[in-house]
């Protein structure tokens with residue numbers, strides 16, 4: 259039996275970040291992981307989907323390349339190879355992570371672990387005495403009654419990564435980040451995609467103007483969607499929606515959120531998805547940082563990003579959260595030279611302001627995932643619009659769109 263200052267269960271972003279940071283503080287740490295280091299984010303979530311988004315995006319661009327004077331005849335997609343590339347990306351990052359965790363001094367045990375008491379963890383038949391226990395056990399795809407996952411017809415976001423062939427048609431239930439990104443991936447690969455969303459708009463968590471733009475983009479991409487609708491019944495692979503619409507998809511992806519996995523135990527610190535708060539990798543990482551290093555962050559200013567072309571990113575107040583004392587300003591991305599050079603002119607930068615301060619930012623644009631951080635710094639630090647106007651933005655960039663919108667205020 260060995261003694262450790264900390265025992266952490268779960269080797270996803272929350273667990274490995276907390277482990278490495280605590281080890282950096284001179285604590286002895288043991289980390290238990292029942293599957294692969296990196297958790298959902300690296301193995302089944304953020305990274306594989308972004309790898310697929312990149313590949314499907316290149317394929318979609320190649321199909322349009324003749325507009326740029328590039329003739330790419332006989333374009334074909336080798337789906338098995340794209341899966342191989344995605345796997346290589348995941349494995350490469352995992353190897354670096356395994357090395358970083360090892361080098362930090364954290365001891366990793368690859369086994370399912372459970373808590374015996376507030377100072378004892380049991381794993382692989384052994385008992386480990388620890389001063390403190392951190393649970394970072396993550397979450398799993400949420401199942402819906404009548405739409406139980408079968409790994410063949412009704413798929414979770416884990417199952418869909420096991421596809422060996424692209425389906426001709428897919429029905430996606432839910433248009434949050436996971437549903438929207440998979441709609442983009444599959445549609446760009448050539449699958450006919452239909453999305454069913456219970457809410458009034460796609461991407462219900464976003465500012466309504468962002469949602470409406472996504473709806474326009476989906477229409478352009480011929481992604482069919484039904485709003486304020488849901489699955490009523492499934493019989494013999496035939497889906498009837500509440501609206502009466504009948505669909506016969508080859509596969510169904512259920513993307514309606516994730517259920518926290520959090521074993522009951524006394525005296526615990528719970529980090530990441532297991533908390534059931536904001537289920538994002540960066541939230542998990544920054545919670546772990548706050549726990550291990552005591553560096554806090556503002557939980558109301560956690561940026562959201564949905565990837566694909568164009569990216570969607572937002573932080574802070576949405577227009578629908580505000581009253582008439584706030585102002586909104588919008589700059590269409592067509593105002594930017596860089597957008598024309600890149601042939602990516604669909605989108606906008608929108609800011610919500612009041613009395614010379616920015617309270618919310620909503621971006622639909624290439625590079626939105628990076629741009630949002632400029633506005634996050636301004637919102638979080640209450641940097642006035644007049645102060646921001648003093649910054650020099652490089653040209654031609656998407657970032658200068660932020661300068662342009664500030665000038666209009």
Ligand SMILES: Cc1cc2nc3c(=O)[nH]c(=O)nc-3n(C[C@H](O)[C@H](O)[C@H](O)COP(=O)(O)OP(=O)(O)OC[C@H]3O[C@@H](n4cnc5c(N)ncnc54)[C@H](O)[C@@H]3O)c2cc1C
Nearest residue numbers: 268270271272292297298299303371396530531537538539
């Ligand atoms: C398709 C998809 C795309 C996503 N894209 C993004 C994105 O672009 N950006 C973003 O910020 N977030 C994204 N997410 C969410 C992100 O993956 C999670 O928020 C993040 O992984 C949470 O980290 P975590 O450490 O809390 O949990 P997890 O990453 O789920 O890790 C928990 C770990 O605990 C292990 N574990 C559980 N129980 C035990 C036990 N008893 N013993 C030992 N080990 C155990 C599990 O095997 C797992 O490895 C995505 C999720 C999905 C599904």
